[in-house]
Amino acid sequence: MSDAVALSLDEAGAHALDLVGVGRRFGALTALADITLSVRAGERRAILGSNGAGKTTLFNTITGDFPPSSGRIRFFGEDVTHFPAHERIRRGLRRTYQISLLFDGLSVIDSIFLACRGVSRRRFSLLRPRRDDATRAQAEQLLHAVRLDDARDVAVGQLSHGQKRQVEIALALAGAPRFILFDEPAAGLAPTERRDLVAILTALPAHIGYIIIEHDLDVALRVAERVTMMHNGRIFKEGTPDEIEADAEVQAIYLGGAHG
Ligand SMILES: Nc1ncnc2c1ncn2[C@@H]1O[C@H](COP(=O)(O)OP(=O)(O)O)[C@@H](O)[C@H]1O
């Protein structure tokens, strides 16, 4: 049996994420309260909500950057609530940040190559020459997947904002991700860059699930199979894009211009 088949059988019907009663406080502030959320393996989910709703904090509890104050988190069935961030990364969890963490002086291909090498180093330390070839090939493949072939040798500092976000997506794809958290990748993008982003996300391999935090309702409805709406640290609505689009309360929020 190929690894890919074994993986898909193993994960058939499995949940990538199960959050039960997750809360997070910062001193007296309750940033997240009683979040219960399940996302299937391979599922694409969007999270919408105004600034301060707790979306990034939710990501931080899932990644381990800021573990929850209460509740449990399972990743592919395993309780990771108190795992350090790197243990979750090792299990295939990735994220992108709202603020860019790229090295401006590195070229696009070198940035991607280093991310691929960083992930593979521990596992293949005895196969140095072959590993480097495989890593280079993976870097070239990711360069193409995020549509940056034309910017291959450009320094990251010279890229447009949208191209930087594309590099970040490539970095999140390094190694063997099973699930990715995208924190507002479309923020500040020009319309053409936004279209590229939608194309890149919708073309990701089917076994890679993700949650995308997104302000733009149109983008969220196009890149997700289900949409979760948050407000004041809580989930207040969840549904398919059709259900969300037809929802009177959602229409009042988004057409009334009260979000943002
Ligand atoms: N590290 C932190 N320390 C203190 N307060 C925080 C921290 N991170 C987030 N918060 C607060 O938690 C609430 C939710 O923030 P956040 O999760 O960033 O919202 P969103 O991403 O939906 O805009 C906000 O009131 C924010 O000020």
Ligand SMILES: [Mg+2]
């Ligand atoms: Mg945020």
